[in-house]
Amino acid sequence: xxxxxxxxxxxxxxxxxxxxxxxxxxxxxxxxxxxxxxxxxxxxxxxxxxxxxxxxxxxxxxxxxxxxxxxxxxxxxxxxxxxxxxxxxxxxxxxxxxxxxxxxxxxxxxxxxxxxxxxxxxxxxxxxxxxxxxxxxxxxxxxxxxxxxxxxxxxxxxxxxxxxxx
Numbered sequence: 001x002x003x004x005x006x007x008x009x010x011x012x013x014x015x016x017x018x019x020x021x022x023x024x025x026x027x028x029x030x031x032x033x034x035x036x037x038x039x040x041x042x043x044x045x046x047x048x049x050x051x052x053x054x055x056x057x058x059x060x061x062x063x064x065x066x067x068x069x070x071x072x073x074x075x076x077x078x079x080x081x082x083x084x085x086x087x088x089x090x091x092x093x094x095x096x097x098x099x100x101x102x103x104x105x106x107x108x109x110x111x112x113x114x115x116x117x118x119x120x121x122x123x124x125x126x127x128x129x130x131x132x133x134x135x136x137x138x139x140x141x142x143x144x145x146x147x148x149x150x151x152x153x154x155x156x157x158x159x160x161x162x163x164x165x166x
Contacts, residue, residue, distance in 0.1 A: 003028065007036050008045075015049045045124050052151050054158075060115040062145035063122050067110035067129070070138035078117045081132060090132075108141075119144070145146070 003026075010017060010025050019030045028034070041047040055062050081087075091098050091114070099113040116122050119142070126140055146164045148156055 003032070004036055005041065007033060008040070011037075011046075020102050050152065050156050054156075055115050055148075060097075060117060061119075062148065063114050063116060063119075064143040065112040065114060065122070065126060065129070066108040066139075066141040066143065067112070067133075068107065068139035069109040069136055072136050074136055078098055078133065078136065087129065087132065090128045091125055094125050094128070108139075110135060 006026050007022065007028070010022055015024075019033050021027075022033050023030050028036075037046065087101075088098055088138065095116060097115045099115060100111075101113075102111045103109060104111055114125065116125070122142055126142060129140065130137060147162050149159055149162060150156065
């Protein structure tokens, strides 16, 4: 429905937008907006709200972990470990935060976006990934994010600093 898409478009750019501002931007009543948002939450179209944090100001670095699966089929036990989010518990113990985890099609099969204080923490985390999924991983690469220009559709307010990295 076009009304829903219009609300989602505004909402994606600022999840903290008030219902009054959302009504002003869309021309819809607050009640209509409330009903649409509740419906989107109920059917899991919207499944979370988040704040974008500048990792550098927290002395954290963002890393991307690329994982290539081997040809071994994933057994039920490993699937249960994935679903149970055991990796999140391990990451927390190591001081690593998993920002996103995506299974993809392409050269790699799994992409993790994580934050940590240093590469040493990330390498320990990756060792744990190997321990849990060792019979299923053929390759694992770590990339350090030097600069985030845009995240979750939001332009970095310090985007001009990219000149330092290019």
